[in-house]
Amino acid sequence: MTPAFQPTNLISSIVSLIFYLIMAGFVLYSLIALYALLRYGRSKILAIVVSLVYLTITAGLYVAAVNNLSNIKF
Amino acid sequence: MLINKKILFPGQQENEQIFIITRQHWMVLVTKLLVWFLFIIILFLSDWAINRYAPTLKKDPYLDYVNLIKTIYLLFILLGFLITWVMYYLNMQIVTNERIVDITQKSLLHHTISELHLSRIEDVTAEVNGILENFFDYGNVYVQTAAETNRFEFDRVPNPTKINKILLDLYEALPEKQKQKNPFNK
Numbered sequence: 001m002t003p004a005f006q007p008t009n010l011i012s013s014i015v016s017l018i019f020y021l022i023m024a025g026f027v028l029y030s031l032i033a034l035y036a037l038l039r040y041g042r043s044k045i046l047a048i049v050v051s052l053v054y055l056t057i058t059a060g061l062y063v064a065a066v067n068n069l070s071n072i073k074f
Numbered sequence: 075m076l077i078n079k080k081i082l083f084p085g086q087q088e089n090e091q092i093f094i095i096t097r098q099h100w101m102v103l104v105t106k107l108l109v110w111f112l113f114i115i116i117l118f119l120s121d122w123a124i125n126r127y128a129p130t131l132k133k134d135p136y137l138d139y140v141n142l143i144k145t146i147y148l149l150f151i152l153l154g155f156l157i158t159w160v161m162y163y164l165n166m167q168i169v170t171n172e173r174i175v176d177i178t179q180k181s182l183l184h185h186t187i188s189e190l191h192l193s194r195i196e197d198v199t200a201e202v203n204g205i206l207e208n209f210f211d212y213g214n215v216y217v218q219t220a221a222e223t224n225r226f227e228f229d230r231v232p233n234p235t236k237i238n239k240i241l242l243d244l245y246e247a248l249p250e251k252q253k254q255k256n257p258f259n260k
Contacts, residue, residue: 002217019142026149029182036182037160042082054156061149068142073135 012074019069023062030058081189082168084174093240099212099232103162109157113151117144142217167228168183171244174217174226177178194220195245200238217241 034051043045121189124140126132131140165180176188194219202213213234217226231237 007210019146022146032182033153033156033160036164036179036185040177040179041166041187042166050156051160054152058149058152059144061152065142065145065149068145072138072142073168074248 009074012072013074015072016069019065023065030054082254083177085171086170086188089169092168093171093244094232094237095166096168096228096237097166098162098230099210101210102214102230103159103208106158106162107155110151110154111116113154117147117151165229167231168242169240174225174241176228188224188226190217190219192241192245192248196220198238198241198245200234202234210259216239 034054037047037050038044082095088095091169126129128141130136151259160182164177164185166177168175173193175191176186176190178188179185180186197218199214202208202211203215207213207230210232211234212230212232213260215228215231215234215237219226228237243246
């Protein structure tokens with residue numbers, strides 16, 4: 001497993017800050033969308049299945065993004 | 075056709091019979107997803123452009139930046155797909171033997187439920203307009219209510235003429251007493 005990204009200078013700190021701000025926005029919007037689906041959706045089973053599939057795919061992509069960030073040499 | 079379902083909307087009576095549950099035609103979703111698909115094409119186009127015009131971006135140290143941007147872009151494409159589908163899925167109309175219920179999701183956190191009692195119906199119009207609408211049989215159904223400006227709209231639903239007929243049949247099936255409550259029906 002790739003170790004967590006550790007910023008080592010100012011540029012890397014700024015890049016990581018921007019990255020995590022974007023991710024925070026992404027997570028917020030995702031949670032709102034999933035909340036609306038689970039709260040107002042007629043079929044709870046469908047909503048749960050869609051949520052799990054979405055969370056699985058996005059978790060994979062998030063790990064890939066963090067790995068890419070860690071691989072950047074400043 | 076009678077649909078036997080559990081409670082679908084707040085205020086649903088125990089013995090209320092549900093006749094139609096409908097949402098926008100799947101072609102409407104496909105049209106929206108075509109726009110979404112353009113963003114995927116941009117991803118492939120950017121790959122092609124990098125190969126063709128900026129091959130240095132495929133080598134260290136730029137490769138990691140490109141990969142990072144692509145991954146973030148993919149995450150947001152996925153989020154766009156989820157939001158498009160959720161907005162499509164949460165909009166629906168229900169017709170019962172007593173009323174029409176319009177459930178509208180205007181944004182992710184803006185949910186409205188409007189109801190119209192069948193006795194308030196003045197006029198029902200089905201509209202199929204356009205090549206795709208005619209080919210796939212979907213369109214709008216307008217329900218004019220007793221209030222002059224108030225108009226219920228079934229937006230791009232499948233089988234609009236069938237829905238039109240069911241609404242009129244349900245109105246006709248109402249007891250005369252209920253119809254007379256509508257001051258515009260004379």
